[in-house]
Amino acid sequence: MTLTPKKRDELALKQTKSKLLPISTQDVLAGLNPQKTIQWEVAHGNGDLIKALDILGIAGPMAILTPWELKDTDGRHLINAGGYAALPFGEKYPPLVQFIKDYLDHSLSVSLPQQSATDWRAALESNLIALLAAQAPSHQDSQVFFSNSGAGAVEAAIKFVKAARPKAKHFINFRGGYHGKTVGALSLTPNEEYQAPFRPLMPNVVTLPFGDSDALIKEVLHLGPDNVTGIILEPIQGEGGVITPPLDFLPEVDALCKKHGIITIADEVQTGLGRSGHWFASLAAGLEPDIITLAKPLGGGMVPVGATIARKWIVKKALGGLESKRHSNTFGGGSLAMAVGLKSLELIAEENLVERSRTFGEKGLARLYELKKNYPHFVKEVRGEGMLFALQLQPVLNPRLLPGQAELVRQLGTALALRTLHMSGVHACYTLNSNRIVRLTPALNMPEDIFAEMFNRVEQAASKHPRAWQMLPKTPINSLLSLAKLALRP
Numbered sequence: 019m020t021l022t023p024k025k026r027d028e029l030a031l032k033q034t035k036s037k038l039l040p041i042s043t044q045d046v047l048a049g050l051n052p053q054k055t056i057q058w059e060v061a062h063g064n065g066d067l068i069k070a071l072d073i074l075g076i077a078g079p080m081a082i083l084t085p086w087e088l089k090d091t092d093g094r095h096l097i098n099a100g101g102y103a104a105l106p107f108g109e110k111y112p113p114l115v116q117f118i119k120d121y122l123d124h125s126l127s128v129s130l131p132q133q134s135a136t137d138w139r140a141a142l143e144s145n146l147i148a149l150l151a152a153q154a155p156s157h158q159d160s161q162v163f164f165s166n167s168g169a170g171a172v173e174a175a176i177k178f179v180k181a182a183r184p185k186a187k188h189f190i191n192f193r194g195g196y197h198g199k200t201v202g203a204l205s206l207t208p209n210e211e212y213q214a215p216f217r218p219l220m221p222n223v224v225t226l227p228f229g230d231s232d233a234l235i236k237e238v239l240h241l242g243p244d245n246v247t248g249i250i251l252e253p254i255q256g257e258g259g260v261i262t263p264p265l266d267f268l269p270e271v272d273a274l275c276k277k278h279g280i281i282t283i284a285d286e287v288q289t290g291l292g293r294s295g296h297w298f299a300s301l302a303a304g305l306e307p308d309i310i311t312l313a314k315p316l317g318g319g320m321v322p323v324g325a326t327i328a329r330k331w332i333v334k335k336a337l338g339g340l341e342s343k344r345h346s347n348t349f350g351g352g353s354l355a356m357a358v359g360l361k362s363l364e365l366i367a368e369e370n371l372v373e374r375s376r377t378f379g380e381k382g383l384a385r386l387y388e389l390k391k392n393y394p395h396f397v398k399e400v401r402g403e404g405m406l407f408a409l410q411l412q413p414v415l416n417p418r419l420l421p422g423q424a425e426l427v428r429q430l431g432t433a434l435a436l437r438t439l440h441m442s443g444v445h446a447c448y449t450l451n452s453n454r455i456v457r458l459t460p461a462l463n464m465p466e467d468i469f470a471e472m473f474n475r476v477e478q479a480a481s482k483h484p485r486a487w488q489m490l491p492k493t494p495i496n497s498l499l500s501l502a503k504l505a506l507r508p
């Protein structure tokens with residue numbers, strides 16, 4: 019059949035309208051079949067991760083019920099303690115959603131103001147500095163560089179420090195520290211699993227025990243203070259399993275670095291802006307860093323924002339004068355991200371969430387201590403700082419039963435714990451640098467009844483498995499074998 023040109027055009031237009039892409043935005047808004055979603059993710063995304071989560075029965079996709087509650091595909095009600103500390107207000111918090119609608123309707127700022135000043139960025143920069151300078155007045159003329167992730171914020175910090183101390187060669191970091199997975203940040207994240215395949219990384223990184231100021235002083239003197247470019251640390255190690263150093267550690271780092279002019283970077287991507295119960299955990303613990311990295315909560319759980327705050331003289335060395343484009347990125351400082359960042363700061367301040375994180379953190383930690391006391395064969399250790407909670411479980415298997423696979427056994431323990439908590443109605447976080455630890459990072463504004471119910475459910479999970487190994491038989495053996503196979507694959 020030959021088509022008239024008019025008919026052909028009409029047909030082409032119809033096809034274009036109905037199916038420009040195999041899966042349209044309308045298809046997704048209407049809701050995809052969950053099995054298809056998993057299938058496509060396995061085929062074209064980070065397939066093995068999704069496969070492992072699917073085997074555990076926790077792959078979702080999950081739906082938002084309220085900012086603090088989710089529903090999985092079996093209709094199970096979940097309290098959301100996941101989000102890796104990046105959900106300060108939970109999911110789609112109505113005041114933030116309304117603000118974003120207002121922004122889209124009313125703001126005339128260009129989206130990516132790479133070659134112009136912009137009101138949203140100016141306001142966020144000024145507010146971040148005001149917040150910091152209120153506690154550390156020497157930062158009143160510091161400057162902010164924006165990126166799109168925590169790792170991006172750390173990358174900027176590394177380059178700033180290198181430019182500021184060009185003759186020094188060594189970075190000092192700490193065991194258990196986590197700073198991200200881009201190459202520079204990964205070089206400062208001393209985790210064999212993450213680093214090994216990507217070597218050589220940035221050279222001359224010296225890793226010391228976290229919290230040991232004697233070891234630090236000794237090493238700085240050994241290297242020669244002028245050879246130390248900078249020291250990077252988390253004031254509380256998040257991905258390390260919520261590890262707080264001894265009280266005198268950060269003040270000693272502060273004194274040492276001030277004495278020798280060594281630059282300190284406090285990586286507050288996880289602890290900063292309220293999660294730890296303080297605006298800045300480093301300042302609260304006696305360290306006045308030269309550079310602070312921020313990210314997670316700054317995006318309000320809606321957009322990616324990373325920020326590197328640094329003293330003016332340091333920024334000048336890296337980006338001063340004609341060198342102002344020596345470090346840049348396309349999307350950093352975009353207006354929507356800046357607007358959401360500003361609104362997030364405003365909500366944290368208005369709703370008194372820093373203080374709330376501290377008081378709720380104390381209540382939550384008390385519940386965890388009770389749990390440890392009542393179920394010592396399920397829980398080995400508990401820790402908490404503000405709304406950052408860690409549960410270290412007893413081993414599910416004796417690693418000696420699988421020689422050479424101790425790490426796998428530990429990972430299996432964490433995976434089973436995540437599954438067990440999920441089945442009890444709590445969506446929890448994996449801990450990247452520390453196996454057998456699961457973390458709870460609830461929203462800073464989680465209502466009190468939901469917060470209490472979250473701990474009730476953790477307790478229910480423990481009461482069903484008074485000994486950690488009892489999580490094993492309740493897991494279908496095929497699931498365990500598939501999971502182990504997946505994890506063991508070279």
Ligand SMILES: Cc1ncc(COP(=O)(O)O)c(C=O)c1O
Nearest residue numbers: 167168169196197198285287288
């Ligand atoms: C302290 C710290 N720094 C850096 C990062 C990396 O952030 P991102 O995952 O956004 O790159 C994280 C992430 O967990 C973190 O906890």
